[in-house]
Amino acid sequence: MVQSSASSLIFLNIIFFTWADTVFGNVKPCSAMGSSTASFVEGAASPGTNQSADKSQEKKKCYVPCDFQxxxxxxxxxxxxxxxxxxxxxxxxxxxxxxxxxxxxxxxxxxxxxxQVLCEMEFRGGGWTVIQKRTEGIVEFQRTWSDYLDGFGDLSGEFWLGLRKIFHIANQKTASFMLYVGLESEDDTYAYASYDSFWLEDEACSFKIHLGRYSGNAGDAFRGYREEDNQISSPFSTFDVDNDGCNPICSLQDQQVKSCSNFSEKTGWWFSQCGLANLNGIHQLTRRMLTTGIRWDTWTMDGKPVKIKSVSMKIRRTYFK
The missing domain is CATH 1.20.5 (Single alpha-helices involved in coiled-coils or other helix-helix interfaces)
Structure with missing residues (x-):
């Protein structure tokens, strides 16, 4: 009798666990309780439902509760x-x-x-920055490299703006500049030389000058007539920092010279074996006579260079890059 009861109990336990496994195996965590109950009944009542329906239901299972997801x-x-x-x-x-x-x-x-600069707004449409001006010869241009670097003179009269300032103005990344050289002779005639681009290399390269196409009526003294006259790409030179290329000597006005700056009374310029231009040359103007070393030797009268009384160098922005 005891064996029969134990066998019956074991049998009932097996049935219970089988039923529980079937019921809880079909639980859908994301479903509402009502639909879960229906699934229990449906699962218990019809265990042999269509396999495709079971697969579809399986795909919809959430292994993590959906509200948590x-x-x-x-x-x-x-x-x-x-x-x-x-x-x-x-x-x-x-x-x-x-x-x-x-x-x-x-x-x-x-x-x-x-x-720190002199602007001319009336001349040829305005917008000019004056970088050099010579009139009466009051300001001496016989200067050291340091003076030419930082500039000297008076903006209301004669001056040299300074290589560093000229460099920073003309070498802006967003703009290009042109150069205008205005000349006046001792008999009050005028001439000019214009270059459609102008820029300088930095101090490490001694501010080598670069110019574009020439136009005007004074001649292109920067380039001159001969290859050795060409001052384009020449470094700036003074008597104490000699970059003029005279190794060992240069020829100027049929003379042999060792230093163009020394020959030009210790003035500074972009000398290239001296060349035909030096707008910083010694300059003295009195009522009786004009003593000038300002040179622009392509401006001639009767085959001779014109004696220059005043000069100015101006630059202006031409366009944004």
Missing amino acids: AKVLREEKHYMCRNLQNSLVEYARNTKKMIRNMMDDHQSSLDYLSN
Whole structure:
């Protein structure tokens, strides 16, 4: 009797666990309780349903509860959006700061230059920056390399702007400049030489000069008539920093010279074996006579170079690059 009862109990347990496995195997965590109950009944009542229907139901199973999955996705999306928003805000802040700093630097440069340069707004449409001016010979141009670097004279009279300032003005990355040389003779006649581009190399290259196409009525003294006269791509030279290319001597006005600057009374210029131009030459103008070493030897009268009373060099922006 005991054996029969134990066998019956074991049999009932096997039936219960089999039924429980069938019921809980069909539980869908994302479904509502009502539909779950229906599934239990359907699973118990018809275990031999269509296999394709079972596969379809299997695909819809969530191994993680769906409400939890949705919450995780929402949090991830919000996290990504916050990061993106913060990145955009930081980028905008940094960009704004960079632009403000650039504008401040640019304004500081303009403020500095506005007090350090002479502008001509009436001459040929305006916009000219005067880099050199000679009139009465009051200011001496017999100067050292250091003087020619930083500039000297008076903006209201005669002056040399300075190689460093000229370099920074003419070598802007966003603009190109032209050069205009205006000449006046002792009998008050005028001539000019214009170059459609003008720029200098940096101080390490001794401010080598570069010029574009010539136009005018004074002749192209920078290039001269002979190859040895050509001053284009020549470094700036003074008596104490000699870059004139006279190795060992040069020929100037049928004379043999060792230094073009020394021969030109210690003035500074873009000498190339001396050449035909030196607008910084010694200059003295009195009521009785004009003593001048200002040279632009392609401007001639009756086959001889014109005696120059005054000169100015101006540059102007031609276009934005």
